[in-house]
Amino acid sequence: MRVVVGTAIVGSHGLLAQERAFPPEVAGMWEVPGGRVEPGETDEEAVRRECMEELGVTVAVGERVGPDVPLRDDLVLRVYRASLVDGEPIAREHRTLRWLTAADLPTVEWLPADRVLLPALRALLP
Numbered sequence: 779m780r781v782v783v784g785t786a787i788v789g790s791h792g793l794l795a796q797e798r799a800f801p802p803e804v805a806g807m808w809e810v811p812g813g814r815v816e817p818g819e820t821d822e823e824a825v826r827r828e829c830m831e832e833l834g835v836t837v838a839v840g841e842r843v844g845p846d847v848p849l850r851d852d853l854v855l856r857v858y859r860a861s862l863v864d865g866e867p868i869a870r871e872h873r874t875l876r877w878l879t880a881a882d883l884p885t886v887e888w889l890p891a892d893r894v895l896l897p898a899l900r901a902l903l904p
């Protein structure tokens with residue numbers, strides 16, 4: 779089973795989410811930062827690497843958030859909570875990033891797997 783890690787970073791303005799720029803089928807849809815765990819890498823290492831690549835920040839990885847969500851036969855999305863340790867997030871690989879409040883959460887067009895996790899993500903917000 780391969781894993782795509784997602785990262786739930788909650789700040790004073792809400793949950794950090796990003797709008798995908800590519801591929802065309804999912805461009806304009808929203809997700810949390812993350813990506814595929816590479817062979818030989820732990821989930822936590824993948825979260826830290828992806829947050830540096832995508833956002834330019836160092837994070838401390840915390841607890842799992844919600845269930846594993848199947849993406850395809852051999853692939854699941856697994857989200858971890860994380861906190862910012864160093865840097866201000868910048869969308870390096872995405873169209874844009876936003877801090878979403880609890881009220882904002884249902885208003886953006888999430889990728890289908892992330893939609894399954896909305897209750898768990900909502901629970902992280904005041």
Ligand SMILES: Nc1nc2c([nH]c(=O)n2[C@H]2C[C@H](O)[C@@H](COP(=O)(O)OP(=O)(O)OP(=O)(O)O)O2)c(=O)[nH]1
Pocket residue numbers: 782783784808809810811812813814815849855889890891892
């Ligand atoms: N990063 C991320 N990917 C997600 C989320 N939800 C979701 O369905 N996905 C899917 C989209 C992609 O098919 C896959 C991860 O792709 P990616 O492009 O972010 O991963 P990656 O950086 O490792 O890129 P690649 O090597 O697979 O090209 O997981 C999410 O919240 N975050």
